[in-house]
Amino acid sequence: MTEKQAKQISKFLSLVLRHKPQLLDLVLDENGWADVEVLLKRMQRESKAITFEQLEFVVKSNDKQRFAFNEDKTQIRASQGHSISINLDYEAVKPPEFLYHGTPVKFIKPIREKGLLKMKRHHVHLSVDIETATKVGARRGKPIILSISALDMHHEGHKFFMSENGVWLTDNVPPRFIDFKDKT
Structure with a gap:
């Protein structure tokens, strides 16, 4: 996979997982998680087919680490930046001074x-x-x-x-x- 292809996939995933899951008829749970198998099948249906290995590469190599898998890599979500209503379930923490x-x-x-x-x-x-x-x-x-x-x-x-x-x-x-x- 080229850097350009990885960037295109990353942009598409950002759109779908942060703003418009309906583009793939994808259902995100209340915490923004999507089923990886369903995501891959829906991407294939929309002529944006990628393998799990390619998805894993995009998640690992993204310079801003925009996406995360759950522990067994059966679910994926955007780490932040959503315009749709979800609960990322992050705990409040004390920030640095600046x-x-x-x-x-x-x-x-x-x-x-x-x-x-x-x-x-x-x-x-x-x-x-x-x-x-x-x-x-x-x-x-x-x-x-x-x-x-x-x-x-x-x-x-x-x-x-x-x-x-x-x-x-x-x-x-x-x-x-x-x-x-x-x-x-």
Whole structure:
């Protein structure tokens, strides 16, 4: 499998497991898990056939570890980023003192006014390091990297969760917890 093929499969899995399972008539359970065997059969039906080994390669090699198998690899789900209603069942945890968020310049004005909002997703996504936040923010142009006073937020009652792939999640980040000096 080429890198390009793996990327295409990853994008399709992100679409189906995070946003539109109906594209494959796929049913996700309350925690976002899909049956691997059913997924593979439905992908074949839609002319997107892959083997289990190829699926396993995409899960293991994805640079952001977007997907996870259950212990016996009979179920798969996206680790975060859902726009559909599911419960990832993550436990609230104490965050580090600072987390980071990369965003295009065009979004700075609304962020200054309202903070970071989850919009159509379940959570705001934050990174533990500037490098990761830069990669995330660069998807839509030159990013600005914001520093978030996560521990201060935690002390004021904001909950934080860590996804299986190390992405920090929270419901929103009010402007007073954001340092708008670009960290790049």
